[in-house]
Amino acid sequence: MLIDAHRLQAWATELLKGWGYSEDDASYIAATLVDANSRGVDSHGVIRLPAYSRRIVENLIDPAGVPQVTVAGSVVTVDANRAAGQIAARAAAEAALALSRKTGIATAAVHGSAHFGTAGYYARWLAERGAIAIVVSNSEPIVVPFGGKDALLGTNPFAFAAPTHSVPISLDMATSTSAMGKVLVAQASGASIPDSWGVDADGAPTTDPNAIKALLPVGGPKGYGLGFLVEILGGVLTGAAISHGIGNMYNDFSKPQNVGHWLVAINIEHLLPLDEFKNRIQVLVDAAHESAPAPGFTDVLVPGEPEERTKEARLRDGIPLADATVDELRELGSRYSVQFPEGATR
Numbered sequence: 392m393l394i395d396a397h398r399l400q401a402w403a404t405e406l407l408k409g410w411g412y413s414e415d416d417a418s419y420i421a422a423t424l425v426d427a428n429s430r431g432v433d434s435h436g437v438i439r440l441p442a443y444s445r446r447i448v449e450n451l452i453d454p455a456g457v458p459q460v461t462v463a464g465s466v467v468t469v470d471a472n473r474a475a476g477q478i479a480a481r482a483a484a485e486a487a488l489a490l491s492r493k494t495g496i497a498t499a500a501v502h503g504s505a506h507f508g509t510a511g512y513y514a515r516w517l518a519e520r521g522a523i524a525i526v527v528s529n530s531e532p533i534v535v536p537f538g539g540k541d542a543l544l545g546t547n548p549f550a551f552a553a554p555t556h557s558v559p560i561s562l563d564m565a566t567s568t569s570a571m572g573k574v575l576v577a578q579a580s581g582a583s584i585p586d587s588w589g590v591d592a593d594g595a596p597t598t599d600p601n602a603i604k605a606l607l608p609v610g611g612p613k614g615y616g617l618g619f620l621v622e623i624l625g626g627v628l629t630g631a632a633i634s635h636g637i638g639n640m641y642n643d644f645s646k647p648q649n650v651g652h653w654l655v656a657i658n659i660e661h662l663l664p665l666d667e668f669k670n671r672i673q674v675l676v677d678a679a680h681e682s683a684p685a686p687g688f689t690d691v692l693v694p695g696e697p698e699e700r701t702k703e704a705r706l707r708d709g710i711p712l713a714d715a716t717v718d719e720l721r722e723l724g725s726r727y728s729v730q731f732p733e734g735a736t737r
């Protein structure tokens with residue numbers, strides 16, 4: 392099904408309000424999810440709503456939760472207070488932005504939080520307001536350490552964004568080779584997978600998606616090291632849970648997830664006028680675009696550009712949702728008397 396982004400967002404907002412979120416919080420969470428769908432990151436879009444709803448029902452996320460923000464020097468700390476991850480991350484980003492405009496650089500550390508969607512959403516929000524930003528979060532363990540056979544770290548996302556004269560440049564990535572969602576898709580379709588994605592119960596790389604027990608870090612020891620840094624910043628430093636202490640979003644309803652997020656915002660105007668920065672970064676962007684493409688490529692893009700292209704197309708043509716996802720959302724909507732927008736295709 393192809394669905395109009397604005398109608399999908401309006402539906403998700405109504406659904407979230409029905410769970411107890413304020414209008415403002417509901418529309419913010421809905422915007423983060425539909426933004427992910429618009430950018431082609433469907434694994435972090437509205438497909439997450441059923442899991443969010445279950446965690447609210449189990450009283451592990453509080454739709455009325457208000458994050459507690461404390462500022463000391465150039466550091467913001469946020470106790471998510473069982474609010475949704477998106478609401479806690481928004482509080483952190485807003486406070487860090489305001490502080491960075493005074494101090495030049497500000498960092499925010501969030502604990503007691505839950506899944507916040509895509510890390511890039513908050514990084515781009517900061518970049519659109521004149522900051523260079525890095526945003527990370529730890530997550531439940533599913534990735535083996537380099538040389539190990541059992542999961543130790545989460546897919547621990549890492550994002551950065553920087554302003555340009557148009558949309559921010561933005562790298563937004565898991566620190567694993569592949570998302571678990573892609574393995575599930577291969578399981579459903581019976582396809583084999585590249586042996587770089589994950590390992591079986593013996594810790595051996597496998598092409599059989601049904602044999603996958605854990606994922607591999609992207610780029611071997613380098614991605615493992617980056618995932619470790621995310622765990623240090625997002626988990627150890629923030630006071631959130633660490634590694635196996637984190638509650639699994641999908642199958643542990645005994646405790647809140649208690650993931651942590653960490654971000655830094657650098658106010659460009661403390662170093663050079665924002666316009667001059669944008670002129671200077673344009674030199675780099677132009678050089679990338681003028682690079683000769685290698686065999687098999689038509690052009691060279693900058694980080695985030697593939698998603699910007701997808702977003703342009705999806706906002707114009709609609710967001711494709713898989714039948715199974717539509718069925719699940721339809722059922723969720725019926726349960727809360729917020730009917731999924733039938734016939735909202737373009």
Ligand SMILES: NC(=O)c1ccc[n+]([C@@H]2O[C@H](COP(=O)([O-])OP(=O)(O)OC[C@H]3O[C@@H](n4cnc5c(N)ncnc54)[C@H](O)[C@@H]3O)[C@@H](O)[C@H]2O)c1
Nearest residue numbers: 507508509510530546548561562563564565692693694695
């Ligand atoms: N909340 C969580 O716990 C959690 C955990 C893991 C991942 N995530 C999110 O999942 C999302 C997907 O992560 P992923 O690793 O599958 O992303 P991905 O592999 O699709 O993309 C990674 C990055 O590579 C860039 N890229 C891809 N092709 C490019 C090209 N040709 N030229 C230049 N740049 C290019 C993209 O712009 C993107 O920034 C991210 O938004 C991440 O924040 C969230």
